[in-house]
Amino acid sequence: MTARSSLPFDPIAEARRQWEAHGWHRAAPGMALVTSVIRVQQLFLARIDAVLRPFDLSFARFELLALLSFSRRGALPLSKAGERLQVHPASITNVVNRLEADGLVRRTPHERDRRTTLVELLPAGRDVLAGAMAALNEEVFAHPGVSLPEARAIVDLLREIRLGAGDFEEGGSRLP
Amino acid sequence: MTARSSLPFDPIAEARRQWEAHGWHRAAPGMALVTSVIRVQQLFLARIDAVLRPFDLSFARFELLALLSFSRRGALPLSKAGERLQVHPASITNVVNRLEADGLVRRTPHERDRRTTLVELLPAGRDVLAGAMAALNEEVFAHPGVSLPEARAIVDLLREIRLGAGDFEEGGSRLP
Numbered sequence: 001m002t003a004r005s006s007l008p009f010d011p012i013a014e015a016r017r018q019w020e021a022h023g024w025h026r027a028a029p030g031m032a033l034v035t036s037v038i039r040v041q042q043l044f045l046a047r048i049d050a051v052l053r054p055f056d057l058s059f060a061r062f063e064l065l066a067l068l069s070f071s072r073r074g075a076l077p078l079s080k081a082g083e084r085l086q087v088h089p090a091s092i093t094n095v096v097n098r099l100e101a102d103g104l105v106r107r108t109p110h111e112r113d114r115r116t117t118l119v120e121l122l123p124a125g126r127d128v129l130a131g132a133m134a135a136l137n138e139e140v141f142a143h144p145g146v147s148l149p150e151a152r153a154i155v156d157l158l159r160e161i162r163l164g165a166g167d168f169e170e171g172g173s174r175l176p
Numbered sequence: 177m178t179a180r181s182s183l184p185f186d187p188i189a190e191a192r193r194q195w196e197a198h199g200w201h202r203a204a205p206g207m208a209l210v211t212s213v214i215r216v217q218q219l220f221l222a223r224i225d226a227v228l229r230p231f232d233l234s235f236a237r238f239e240l241l242a243l244l245s246f247s248r249r250g251a252l253p254l255s256k257a258g259e260r261l262q263v264h265p266a267s268i269t270n271v272v273n274r275l276e277a278d279g280l281v282r283r284t285p286h287e288r289d290r291r292t293t294l295v296e297l298l299p300a301g302r303d304v305l306a307g308a309m310a311a312l313n314e315e316v317f318a319h320p321g322v323s324l325p326e327a328r329a330i331v332d333l334l335r336e337i338r339l340g341a342g343d344f345e346e347g348g349s350r351l352p
Contacts, residue, residue, distance in 0.1 A: 027313035030320035041217035137203035144206035161321035
């Protein structure tokens with residue numbers, strides 16, 4: 001839900017000015033940070049939605065297809081997929097329901113543990129993902145609106161916020 | 177819609193590793209950037225929603241109340257408020273409808289231009305805003321999860337993305 005008309009000034013800088021003018025000095029930088037993140041998320045999601053529309057995918061559905069494609073068997077337990085994508089069980093269920101209705105994934109019982117439900121990527125899902133991946137990589141991810149070093153800097157800074165919020169544990173990083 | 181269980185590794189670093197392993201080198205940093213912004217937005221919004229719940233406000237409704245309180249007369253044309261908050265006309269209409277139903281704002285015709293609808297902050301809206309503002313400033317904005325210099329660095333970097341997306345025009349900034 002982003003409006004496209006350009007303002008003659010930076011609305012977040014203006015909001016910070018208001019915060020300072022009201023004496024909320026300790027809160028002003030955080031307000032600007034939170035508001036900036038929310039706005040840039042809207043801008044990115046609008047671009048992503050536009051690119052994914054021809055593939056009839058939301059970003060959440062794209063993310064699940066990608067995650068399954070990265071797994072060795074093209075299948076993951078439903079609960080594990082939800083944890084990895086950091087979404088509520090209800091959300092992952094909705095995402096899987098929609099992908100299953102579209103014939104892109106299917107639920108199967110785990111061969112050794114029948115209580116575990118696996119989500120399996122189907123060939124049609126792999127095809128749709130390939131097209132969506134190429135389009136997203138080319139049209140959004142390769143052109144995020146900042147330079148490569150700047151993108152890395154933002155990722156590193158935001159990582160601290162994710163870490164502080166308990167998203168993951170530092171010691172267990174799989175990267176050096 | 178954020179899940180609260182901590183992963184033993186950074187899922188975005190892991191996704192980047194997958195992108196690299198598939199040869200999508202040009203897209204990997206942008207993917208990490210976009211995914212980081214989306215995740216941190218979820219984390220911030222979950223904290224904001226929790227703080228605003230006792231005030232029966234969404235962040236969008238809080239933002240409109242704050243914007244009106246900053247205006248000289250406590251009232252703005254509906255269209256101008258939508259532009260300033262960078263939301264679609266339909267969204268700002270929904271926000272105003274809800275605030276009006278709760279007795280926090282009212283629509284009035286502009287005294288000189290009857291075709292223009294003003295949104296006016298009512299005393300009850302000012303009261304609710306004061307409480308919500310104090311709570312958000314103290315519980316979220318003053319503790320954004322990074323240091324002050326880091327918060328400023330992120331704001332500056334994200335500003336470039338907003339500028340590049342046409343959110344506002346550089347020359348017209350009201351800040352030095």
